[in-house]
Amino acid sequence: MTSTKHVRGVDDLGKDSILEILELSNHFLEVSNRRIPKVPALRGKTVASLFFEDSTRTRLSFEKAAKRLSADVMNFSVSSSSVKKGESLRDTIETISSMGAEAIVVRHKSVGVPWMITEWTDASVVNAGDGAHEHPTQSLADCYTITRQFGSVEGKRIVIVGDIKHSRVARSNVKAFSALGAKVALVAPPTLLPSSVDNWPVDVIEDLDVAIKEADVLYLLRMQLERQKESLVPSLREYTNFYGLTLDRSQKLQKSSIIMHPGPMNRGVEITGDIPAFPNALITNQVGNGVIVRMAVLYHLLGSGVGLAGLHSEGEEDG
Amino acid sequence: MADLVIKGGTVLDKSGSRKADVAIGADGNISQIGTDIDGEREVDAAGCIVSSGLVDLNSDFCQPGNEEIETIESGTRSAVLGGYTAVMLMPHTSPAIHSAAAVKEMQSLRSEALCHIELSGSLTLDGLGDALSPIGEMASLGVRFFTHSNLASLDLSLLRRAMEYSSRFNVTIGLTPFVGGNGHMNEGNVSSDLGIRGVAIEEEEILTYQFVKMAKLTGARVHLQQVSSPKAIEIISGAKADGVSVTCEVSPHHFALTDEEVRSYRSVYKVAPPLRTGREVEAIKKLITSGQVDAIATSHTPNSLQEVDLPFEEAPYGVIGLETAFAVSVTELNLPLHEIMSAMSWVPAEIAGIEATHGGVLSEGRPGNLIVIEEDTKWSPSISQMASKSTNSPFDGHQLQGKIRHTFINGEAVVLHGETQR
Numbered sequence: 001m002t003s004t005k006h007v008r009g010v011d012d013l014g015k016d017s018i019l020e021i022l023e024l025s026n027h028f029l030e031v032s033n034r035r036i037p038k039v040p041a042l043r044g045k046t047v048a049s050l051f052f053e054d055s056t057r058t059r060l061s062f063e064k065a066a067k068r069l070s071a072d073v074m075n076f077s078v079s080s081s082s083v084k085k086g087e088s089l090r091d092t093i094e095t096i097s098s099m100g101a102e103a104i105v106v107r108h109k110s111v112g113v114p115w116m117i118t119e120w121t122d123a124s125v126v127n128a129g130d131g132a133h134e135h136p137t138q139s140l141a142d143c144y145t146i147t148r149q150f151g152s153v154e155g156k157r158i159v160i161v162g163d164i165k166h167s168r169v170a171r172s173n174v175k176a177f178s179a180l181g182a183k184v185a186l187v188a189p190p191t192l193l194p195s196s197v198d199n200w201p202v203d204v205i206e207d208l209d210v211a212i213k214e215a216d217v218l219y220l221l222r223m224q225l226e227r228q229k230e231s232l233v234p235s236l237r238e239y240t241n242f243y244g245l246t247l248d249r250s251q252k253l254q255k256s257s258i259i260m261h262p263g264p265m266n267r268g269v270e271i272t273g274d275i276p277a278f279p280n281a282l283i284t285n286q287v288g289n290g291v292i293v294r295m296a297v298l299y300h301l302l303g304s305g306v307g308l309a310g311l312h313s314e315g316e317e318d319g
Numbered sequence: 320m321a322d323l324v325i326k327g328g329t330v331l332d333k334s335g336s337r338k339a340d341v342a343i344g345a346d347g348n349i350s351q352i353g354t355d356i357d358g359e360r361e362v363d364a365a366g367c368i369v370s371s372g373l374v375d376l377n378s379d380f381c382q383p384g385n386e387e388i389e390t391i392e393s394g395t396r397s398a399v400l401g402g403y404t405a406v407m408l409m410p411h412t413s414p415a416i417h418s419a420a421a422v423k424e425m426q427s428l429r430s431e432a433l434c435h436i437e438l439s440g441s442l443t444l445d446g447l448g449d450a451l452s453p454i455g456e457m458a459s460l461g462v463r464f465f466t467h468s469n470l471a472s473l474d475l476s477l478l479r480r481a482m483e484y485s486s487r488f489n490v491t492i493g494l495t496p497f498v499g500g501n502g503h504m505n506e507g508n509v510s511s512d513l514g515i516r517g518v519a520i521e522e523e524e525i526l527t528y529q530f531v532k533m534a535k536l537t538g539a540r541v542h543l544q545q546v547s548s549p550k551a552i553e554i555i556s557g558a559k560a561d562g563v564s565v566t567c568e569v570s571p572h573h574f575a576l577t578d579e580e581v582r583s584y585r586s587v588y589k590v591a592p593p594l595r596t597g598r599e600v601e602a603i604k605k606l607i608t609s610g611q612v613d614a615i616a617t618s619h620t621p622n623s624l625q626e627v628d629l630p631f632e633e634a635p636y637g638v639i640g641l642e643t644a645f646a647v648s649v650t651e652l653n654l655p656l657h658e659i660m661s662a663m664s665w666v667p668a669e670i671a672g673i674e675a676t677h678g679g680v681l682s683e684g685r686p687g688n689l690i691v692i693e694e695d696t697k698w699s700p701s702i703s704q705m706a707s708k709s710t711n712s713p714f715d716g717h718q719l720q721g722k723i724r725h726t727f728i729n730g731e732a733v734v735l736h737g738e739t740q741r
């Protein structure tokens with residue numbers, strides 16, 4: 001098993017480690033389907049969760065993953081913390097570290113924070129989102145969803161639609177999908193494409209109606225309501241008209257194709273009507289897979305020496 | 320017998336170079352330049368270059384107002400260690416240098432300085448860009464340079480009026496072609512990869528063009544500060560050929576570092592205008608070599624210790640540079656020392672209006688504002704050993720060539736063998 005210290009960005013892993021984590025996820029899928037979906041793999045270890053940006057779903061996903069592995073969880077969210085009293089990022093990390101944490105899961109509005117904090121702690125650092133830069137565990141979960149559906153990511157045509165420029169999910173996904181050999185295409189208004197997207201390992205397709213026909217995976221990004229105020233698009237109506245997955249457009253998808261979205265959805269903007277409930281829309285699957293993959297990530301980082309074979313659930317102990 | 324003799328070096332000035340000793344008299348001026356001069360005290364310059372001290376056109380010493388970050392004393396200590404005998408200070412202190420009273424306070428703070436301090440005044444009140452400062456009153460107190468660096472709030476019609484009004488007071492207006500708040504780094508491959516908002520280099524070129532056009536329209540004399548775009552330099556050269564009274568400066572970090580450094584996420588690479596790409600850095604170096612850049616200036620900008628550990632997007636712009644500027648210039652530029660001295664001493668002295676006492680030709684009667692340079696010495700700067708209170712140096716630990724051995728201010732040795740004497 002290759003040894004990884006941190007998961008700050010997709011490049012911390014590389015293709016082999018990504019595949020290893022996807023394989024591990026199958027084990028944890030089995031665990032999650034047990035009557036008591038809990039194993040003692042990380043018992044005695046502490047996972048600190050440090051969320052400087054609001055996020056219920058990602059934080060809970062990590063917390064659930066840690067608890068299913070029997071790790072202790074320390075939650076730290078900025079609104080109730082000393083950060084509001086002016087404590088510096090560095091002081092916060094050093095305090096958490098000295099309380100004893102083997103892993104720190106961090107989300108911050110500013111790019112680069114996960115890399116900065118590795119200078120100030122011996123703990124493994126897991127990036128839960130740094131500005132518009134990366135969200136590697138989301139990508140791993142998305143790779144897992146695609147792999148469960150198609151058997152692999154390799155060779156699949158994955159079309160990502162939406163505000164690429166401001167999306168950490170898009171940046172991590174372009175890296176992860178490309179590393180696994182997918183053919184990635186981006187569809188977005190010109191104002192929402194990064195200035196140097198021509199140097200990315202992707203095709204840029206202007207017209208969603210063209211791209212949608214060849215997509216094995218149609219991956220929709222959330223269109224933030226603020227972008228209209230910044231004149232990045234004239235209106236949300238115009239966005240939906242040209243870039244939204246409307247009922248008409250959804251008819252153009254191949255029968256075998258799937259629809260994905262990292263959540264939360266702006267219904268009526270990037271995705272309309274009942275589409276999220278369609279059988280080929282795997283949006284809720286993505287959420288469940290997120291917990292499983294985060295179990296695999298935490299185990300990959302902290303679980304060395306704890307064999308997976310024969311990991312039994314906690315019998316009488318509670319969570 | 321002379322008071323003090325700088326012995327055994329090669330004197331370099333505008334007229335050329337020759338092996339000579341330099342004698343300093345009791346009045347602090349050069350009393351004699353010749354061979355085999357004996358002195359009461361002798362300072363060793365064997366194997367070294369003796370020249371006029373460097374003159375910086377762009378430094379921030381944070382006093383008054385933010386003395387915990389840097390002071391006149393710590394900033395000038397930094398300056399003399401880097402070979403500067405004169406530094407022009409930017410006016411965005413607290414209070415800003417936007418009144419006669421503020422000018423007088425700054426002039427009185429000269430007693431704390433280890434080298435000469437030249438003042439610049441703020442073009443507008445508090446630097447806010449809404450209303451003109453009392454330019455005439457400040458000019459009559461000796462201020463020759465006015466600057467505005469907060470371009471987010473300066474409209475062009477007010478700038479035009481500032482240029483027209485100041486034209487009768489024989490002052491120079493310093494302008495930086497950067498709009499604060501529009502982006503944290505160069506817009507390009509790196510900003511796209513990192514998801515950090517970038518500023519396109521074209522914005523600097525557009526602002527530069529606006530400034531030189533305005534200077535032509537009003538007859539004002541302008542100095543473009545912190546230029547990082549090769550095309551902007553070409554625009555300035557075109558304006559010069561067109562008769563516009565314009566000069567420009569480039570900072571060492573803009574010809575030594577590229578935007579690739581930001582992949583480290585370290586805020587020590589956050590400057591305004593931002594670090595550009597490798598291609599632009601090579602082009603800037605060629606333009607400096609071909610003489611199209613008038614001056615090299617440091618834009619020494621200290622930050623507080625709290626700001627050191629801020630994420631890149633939250634960190635303030637600016638880096639310190641007085642102690643490394645000379646060595647970075649020698650190391651990075653394919654330029655004879657004569658040309659480097661022109662860009663770092665003789666021309667900046669003229670732009671600042673202090674050529675009577677700094678830079679220029681070394682001869683009897685000239686003030687003893689001199690440095691002794693070890694042109695070939697290799698060394699590595701270390702922030703723990705710098706005199707600046709601030710630690711934001713992007714050259715910490717770099718391998719550099721070119722060291723200042725001694726610095727003299729009005730004939731007094733303020734730096735000997737790399738150590739300040741007071």
